[in-house]
Every structure is written in C-alpha cells, then in structure tokens.
Amino acid sequence: MTASPPAFELSPTEQAQLAALRRGDENAFRELVAEYHGAMVRIAQMFVDDRDIAEQVAQEAWLGVLRGLERFQGRSSLKTWLFTIVSNLAKTRGKREKRTIPFSFFALRKLENYDQDTDEPAVPENRFRDAKDLYAGHWAMKPVPWEVDPERVALNSELMKYLEAAVEMLPEQQRIVITLRDIQGWTAEEVCNALGIAETNQRVLLHRARSKVRRAMEEYLQ
Amino acid sequence: MTNELTCQELVELVTDYFENALTETERARVEQHLASCDGCDTYVEQMRETIETLGKLQEKDVSAEAQEKLLTVFRDWRLETGE
Numbered sequence: 456m457t458a459s460p461p462a463f464e465l466s467p468t469e470q471a472q473l474a475a476l477r478r479g480d481e482n483a484f485r486e487l488v489a490e491y492h493g494a495m496v497r498i499a500q501m502f503v504d505d506r507d508i509a510e511q512v513a514q515e516a517w518l519g520v521l522r523g524l525e526r527f528q529g530r531s532s533l534k535t536w537l538f539t540i541v542s543n544l545a546k547t548r549g550k551r552e553k554r555t556i557p558f559s560f561f562a563l564r565k566l567e568n569y570d571q572d573t574d575e576p577a578v579p580e581n582r583f584r585d586a587k588d589l590y591a592g593h594w595a596m597k598p599v600p601w602e603v604d605p606e607r608v609a610l611n612s613e614l615m616k617y618l619e620a621a622v623e624m625l626p627e628q629q630r631i632v633i634t635l636r637d638i639q640g641w642t643a644e645e646v647c648n649a650l651g652i653a654e655t656n657q658r659v660l661l662h663r664a665r666s667k668v669r670r671a672m673e674e675y676l677q
Numbered sequence: 678m679t680n681e682l683t684c685q686e687l688v689e690l691v692t693d694y695f696e697n698a699l700t701e702t703e704r705a706r707v708e709q710h711l712a713s714c715d716g717c718d719t720y721v722e723q724m725r726e727t728i729e730t731l732g733k734l735q736e737k738d739v740s741a742e743a744q745e746k747l748l749t750v751f752r753d754w755r756l757e758t759g760e
Binding site: 479481484485488489492493510514517518521522576577578580583591592593594597598599600601603605608609614615618619622633637638640643658661662665666668669672673 | 683684685686688689691692693696698714715716717719720722723724726727728729730731732733734739743744746747748750751752754755758
C-alpha cells in the first residue's frame with residue numbers, strides 16, 4: 456500500500472444523472488432503471504437461484520442506491536457503485552438460500568471438475584501426447600472446427616440455454632468474472648475495481664472460465 | 678526462438694494472448710506456434726467463438742411490473758427525504 460490510487464472523476468453524463476437523482480427527478484430514475492436494472496438482476500442471479508428472488512434483490516438494491524445517494528462520493532463510476540450494492544446484497548441473500556443445481560445441468564456434469572475451483576488445465580491432459588511420445592505435449596486429439604455460423608448462433612435457443620447453464624455451473628468467482636467480462640462487456644479494469652481483485656487474478660479466473668465454457672461448447676457441438 | 682511451445686502450453690496462454698498480457702517474446706512464440714499448428718489454430722478460433730457467443734446472451738428488458746414497483750420505491754423515497 457504505497458501509491459494512492461489515481462483520482463477518479465465521474466463522467467459528465469454520470470454527474471448529471473447523479474444531480475438529477477438527488478433532486479428527485481423521476482425521469483432520471485426511469486432512465487437509470489432502463490439502463491441498469493436488467494444487468495442488476497443478472498448480477499443478483501449469480502448469487503441466488505431463483506429469478507424472482509434475484510428480481511427482489513435488485514429492487515432492494517435500488518432502494519439502497521436512493522438512500523445512499525447523499526453519501527455517494529463519486530470515487531467509482533455510478534454504474535460500478537450500483538453493481539457493488541446489488542452484488543453485496545445478493546451475496547448475503549445467496550448465503551441464506553442454498554444453491555441447488557437444476558436438472559438441465561446434468562449434461563455438463565460429464566465434464567470433469569467443471570464446477571470445481573481447482574488448478575485444473577484448460578484442456579484435459581489426455582487430449583495431448585504423453586511424456587514418452589516424441590511429440591510430447593502436442594495434440595493427441597486435435598479440436599475439430601465447429602460448424603456453426605457465428606451470425607446465426609444466437610438463433611439456436613437450445614445452444615444459448617445450454618451456454619447459460621454452462622456459465623451458471625462454473626465456480627462462483629469464475630462465473631462472476633466471465634459474466635461481467637464476456638456477457639456484460641465490462642473491461643478488465645472495471646471488473647478488478649468492482650470486485651476488488653488484482654489484474655492477474657482476474658485473468659486467471661477468466662481463463663479458467665472461458666476454457667471450461669469452450670469445453671462445454673465442444674461437448675454440445677460434437 | 679529457443680525452445681518451441683507445446684500445444685499443451687499454448688492452450689494456457691490463450692487468455693493472456695487475447696488480453697495483451699504476454700511479453701513480446703512470448704507473443705512471438707505463440708504466433709510462431711499458431712502459424713504451423715492447425716490444432717492450436719482451431720483451438721484459438723474456438724475460444725474466440727466462445728467469447729463471441731457469450732456476448733450474444735441477451736439482457737432481459739425490465740418488466741412493466743418491475744418498473745411499477747421501482748417507481749413506487751422511488752416515490753416513497755422522495756417522500757421520505759421530505760421533498
């Protein structure tokens with residue numbers, strides 16, 4: 456803890472949004488809800504099972520946001536602050552609800568260690584030639600190109616549901632990081648700030664998560 | 678270039694490669710390997726497709742019911758703060 460963090464300033468848009476909210480401007484609130492509520496429910500869903508509960512948690516979070524407006528000092532972006540409030544609430548709530556695994560996840564169970572947060576390789580060892588081989592460490596079973604049209608993949612609702620399940624099945628930290636980065640489109644920096652983790656740690660979690668989801672896709676597409 | 682990367686090593690570098698977190702030397706080793714290994718080339722492509730597909734998981738719109746509830750929360754809060 457030597458250097459102090461670089462000074463953060465709210466963007467002009469967020470400054471205006473904040474000022475309007477503090478004045479009690481209902482339209483400003485509506486706009487913010489339209490922009491962030493969906494993401495907040497999704498964040499809550501990472502910690503609680505039930506969509507209705509996630510919705511409830513997100514609504515509670517908004518109340519927390521409004522009540523915290525006076526104290527908010529703008530040391531992070533408004534967005535990061537909103538998401539921190541909802542994730543903290545959902546974490547507390549999630550500990551009370553025991554996570555259960557829906558039936559649709561059984562297909563993913565075949566993938567060894569999928570839901571474990573161990574130091575597992577991106578690709579199982581048995582896909583590579585072993586140490587006795589002249590080409591040790593090279594593919595024994597090469598990946599086969601997927602025959603999916605990237606433009607049309609979103610129309611395959613079964614695949615999309617499977618993919619959602621694949622993300623849901625990941626160990627908690629990996630699930631959070633990949634959701635924020637790849638589904639919500641946050642930058643690495645935003646994720647590190649919101650979760651309070653180091654850049655390298657963020658990358659390790661992202662790597663494990665993406666590698667597993669690729670394995671899940673491969674399992675499905677073969 | 679001294680020792681060549683194995684495929685097993687390469688698959689662990691993909692995220693660092695995408696995130697520009699490799700040194701110049703490491704990056705060159707990855708690219709050299711990819712140029713001559715179709716298995717790894719496919720693998721990296723699949724990682725890209727995975728990321729791209731994840732990006733297509735859609736946010737759901739705010740339901741009218743949720744919107745109503747939130748507006749009530751907002752109006753109550755405004756009363757609470759003595760507006």
